[in-house]
Amino acid sequence: MDNSVSSQDSLVSVRNLSFSRGDKIIFDDISLDFERGKISAIMGPSGTGKTTLLKLIGGQLFPDKGSITVDGQNVHKLRRTELYNLRKRLGMLFQSGALLTDMSVYDNVAFPLREHTHLPESMIRTLVLMKLQAVGLRGARNLMPNELSGGMARRIALARAIALDPMMILYDEPFTGQDPISMGVLVHLIKSLNNILGLTSIIVSHDVHDTSAIADYIYVLSGGKIVGQGTPKEIQQSDSEWVQQFMTGAADGPVHFHYPAKDYVDDLMSVGKRY
Amino acid sequence: MIRILQYLGKSTRTSFTKLGRATYFLLQTVSGIPSVLLRPRLLLNQLYSVGVLSFLIITISGLFVGMVLGLQGYYTLSDFGAEETLGVMVAASLVRELGPVVSALLFAGRAGSALTAEIGLMKATEQLSGMEMMAVDPIKRIITPRFLAGLLAMPLLAALFSAVGIIGGQIIGSGLLGVDEGAYWSQMQASIDFHDDILNGVIKSIVFGFVTSWIALFEGSDAIPTSEGVSRATTRTVVNSAFSILGLDFILTALMFGE
Amino acid sequence: MQHTSTQDTLVGLFVAAGIVGLFFLSMQVSNLSSFGDEESYTIIARFENSGGLKVKSPVSAAGVKIGKVSSISFDPKTYQSVVHMSIYTQYNTIPTDTSASIYTAGLLGEQYVNLDPGGSEEYLQQDSAIEITQSAIILEKAIGQFLFKSAAEKK
Numbered sequence: 046m047d048n049s050v051s052s053q054d055s056l057v058s059v060r061n062l063s064f065s066r067g068d069k070i071i072f073d074d075i076s077l078d079f080e081r082g083k084i085s086a087i088m089g090p091s092g093t094g095k096t097t098l099l100k101l102i103g104g105q106l107f108p109d110k111g112s113i114t115v116d117g118q119n120v121h122k123l124r125r126t127e128l129y130n131l132r133k134r135l136g137m138l139f140q141s142g143a144l145l146t147d148m149s150v151y152d153n154v155a156f157p158l159r160e161h162t163h164l165p166e167s168m169i170r171t172l173v174l175m176k177l178q179a180v181g182l183r184g185a186r187n188l189m190p191n192e193l194s195g196g197m198a199r200r201i202a203l204a205r206a207i208a209l210d211p212m213m214i215l216y217d218e219p220f221t222g223q224d225p226i227s228m229g230v231l232v233h234l235i236k237s238l239n240n241i242l243g244l245t246s247i248i249v250s251h252d253v254h255d256t257s258a259i260a261d262y263i264y265v266l267s268g269g270k271i272v273g274q275g276t277p278k279e280i281q282q283s284d285s286e287w288v289q290q291f292m293t294g295a296a297d298g299p300v301h302f303h304y305p306a307k308d309y310v311d312d313l314m315s316v317g318k319r320y
Numbered sequence: 321m322i323r324i325l326q327y328l329g330k331s332t333r334t335s336f337t338k339l340g341r342a343t344y345f346l347l348q349t350v351s352g353i354p355s356v357l358l359r360p361r362l363l364l365n366q367l368y369s370v371g372v373l374s375f376l377i378i379t380i381s382g383l384f385v386g387m388v389l390g391l392q393g394y395y396t397l398s399d400f401g402a403e404e405t406l407g408v409m410v411a412a413s414l415v416r417e418l419g420p421v422v423s424a425l426l427f428a429g430r431a432g433s434a435l436t437a438e439i440g441l442m443k444a445t446e447q448l449s450g451m452e453m454m455a456v457d458p459i460k461r462i463i464t465p466r467f468l469a470g471l472l473a474m475p476l477l478a479a480l481f482s483a484v485g486i487i488g489g490q491i492i493g494s495g496l497l498g499v500d501e502g503a504y505w506s507q508m509q510a511s512i513d514f515h516d517d518i519l520n521g522v523i524k525s526i527v528f529g530f531v532t533s534w535i536a537l538f539e540g541s542d543a544i545p546t547s548e549g550v551s552r553a554t555t556r557t558v559v560n561s562a563f564s565i566l567g568l569d570f571i572l573t574a575l576m577f578g579e
Numbered sequence: 580m581q582h583t584s585t586q587d588t589l590v591g592l593f594v595a596a597g598i599v600g601l602f603f604l605s606m607q608v609s610n611l612s613s614f615g616d617e618e619s620y621t622i623i624a625r626f627e628n629s630g631g632l633k634v635k636s637p638v639s640a641a642g643v644k645i646g647k648v649s650s651i652s653f654d655p656k657t658y659q660s661v662v663h664m665s666i667y668t669q670y671n672t673i674p675t676d677t678s679a680s681i682y683t684a685g686l687l688g689e690q691y692v693n694l695d696p697g698g699s700e701e702y703l704q705q706d707s708a709i710e711i712t713q714s715a716i717i718l719e720k721a722i723g724q725f726l727f728k729s730a731a732e733k734k
Contacts, residue, residue: 132454132455139450141445160454364586364587371597411608476593476596483604486604508608509610510610512608518609
């Protein structure tokens, strides 16, 4: 099923990617495509290396095997300056927001503009206020990052990620640890930014409901392999037991409740051994 | 026995790889210097947090160290009827040794640990990674300005320490104990050599500033990105800086003042 | 950052204070102020033995420092120590029959050259030599001689 998706209009294509940390295999020969202008989601249980995949796409990590192409450029064959030029066209929303703690909200959003453009300060002000308005936090511009709630910090980080009008945004667990209202706000924002700015979005998440509400296409990863892919509807109707367990959140199924161990009764009876 | 050898082998290997990472880190940091010089604002901000914020602790400590030297020196020298050379004793010990060494130790405790904690936390909260994804090189933007600031601030702080200490010695020596003020200064001027004493002291403090900033920044960026990892890295900064300062001081002293 | 200007001021103050500290150390504490900038001329004296005299040792007359030793070398022909001294130009009326001796400041102090002016009307010029010299007193030698003498007297 690996190469079943057509790659003609994909902005990011991952081919035969393998990656391991020490002895642990994170990805085992997987191929994915992310279509231009769509919201794609990568789902899977914690610890399956979803964030690692984003870091590979952003060129912060190097794969053991395989290639990742973003907008026709092989990320890991680029020279440093070329990679940096590519990154200017990518936005990434970190799980923690990753706001610079020694700067105000305003300066945080202005940061990429000041670093990469030579725009006059008045123009930067206009741009920053526009981006803050888009996330609904224009009034919070003088706050410091430690004065923000988690949801606000993520929205500021989103404003910063779109500051340079990127072609694509990578979202790392955008819904984790949010109350229902900020969750709703973020879902709405991701959807509307994607439609209004014509972005391509890649969301990494294990939140089934909200992600399937906005995603156009979903990949489900587990144990370094793709175990399911398709539109949200297709995924929900998947006949894979594993995908079903993940989507419904059943406690036992192909993923066992118990960590691998020897027989329970034997274990209890083997008195005298400490482990 | 085999276990001890294994342990020895393993720790040798890990310390070599760490040294390798530290050297690579230093090279990257140094290669960022030209781009920082083009943006002096970054350097200025760091000079504030590295230099200005260490100013008070350095001057106050310097004053007290000088005053103690004045007292102790007076008691010892007066046994030989040589109180007049108190100025020489105070100035020589401050300019050659105590100024560079003590101010570097204080600097490691005040500014070095703060640098490690700051960089470590930036790493733990993904700020460095985030910056990289915004196509901003964290080495050039964060590390190199702090490194340069440490390198510049250290000799200034050491000079302040010595100067304040010599004045402190004079306050005690001639103010309290009655050493002739003229003798205090003139004996000092006759014995302290600009090249051999002052310049060598400045060179020492530059070396200490270099090493301390390097250690502090490297430990911060090499820290395990958890709160425990950062606190351990901060401890390592202070301990490793202190060892390096004292060890290097011995080597530099042997090279500079040996005949 | 609203506090930029106060920060700048403080950084400026810090750097200024540091430079003042360095300047203080160079000028007030060390001997930087007492060499290099003063004009001087060189005179030469030959000693049988210059003892522990060193380059930069002071040269004084009547207890006042008037110059310093600029070089010391050994003359392989006369087997003498040749001492060049830089005398500050303001002291340009040192008579030609002046004698030079090497003394020790205190029992354990450093050695210095003392010039004892004579009565001549002619003055020492650049590169002129002092004829009358008295060598350094070598403490071991003096003690040895004293012991030898007193032993001889007792006999």
